[in-house]
Amino acid sequence: MNETKKLSGPAKDRFFKRFFTEAGGLDEPTADRLTECSKQVFSSVRVRKNVEALNTDSTATAPKKPSTDTQGTSGKQSEPASRSRKTKTPQPVASEPAVTEPVKTEVSLAEQLQAPPPETTGEADPFVFGLVPVYKREGAEGLLVKLAEIRSVAHLRAMAKAQQIVLARELRTGDIDVVTLRAAILEAVEKRVADRRAV
DSSP states (O other), X not given: OOOXXXXXXXXXXXXXXXXXXXXXXXXXXXXXXXXXXXXXXXXXXXXXXXXXXXXXXXXXXXXXXXXXXXXXXXXXXXXXXXXXXXSOOOOXXXXXXXOOOOOOOOOOHHHHHHSOOOOOSSOOOTTSSOHXXXXXXXXXXXXXXXXXXXXXXXXXXXXXXXXXXXXXXXXHSSOOOHHHHHHHHHHHHHHHHHHHHHO
């Protein structure tokens, strides 16, 4: 298994800045905004060491195909016509199967946050998952991952309202960045859980 390394504090913040800028291919203002959001959400993060290094040299050394030995055929002299009639027709050599790139299955955090909202038919389900139960079971990071699946501001607002998660007045209407709204919902869920524990 790949070794992992836990990052926290400034090291974590530098990693997210490099990750959003270099691996995510985002412009610097967007990368800065996502980095600030990550500071509020993640207290620490565990990454694979090869990812933590953010190696930009992604060109893998392709295995060399064995060279075709043509000396055996090029060096032969032409046989007389009488003998060439008896020569068996050589079987066609099967070509090597083309090497295909592996299908990309993992989606980076930057891609999840920046992907456009998918088209939906009908109203979105405000109870597609429970905000508080997910937070209690998987923590802040787990809830943020689930919220990243909801890319519609209207859907996020409907979830918060239906599940009695109180948002600030300015977050309930008008234009707002979806990343900011996710962070606000996470903060409101944390406050609600903390208030219940204090009772």
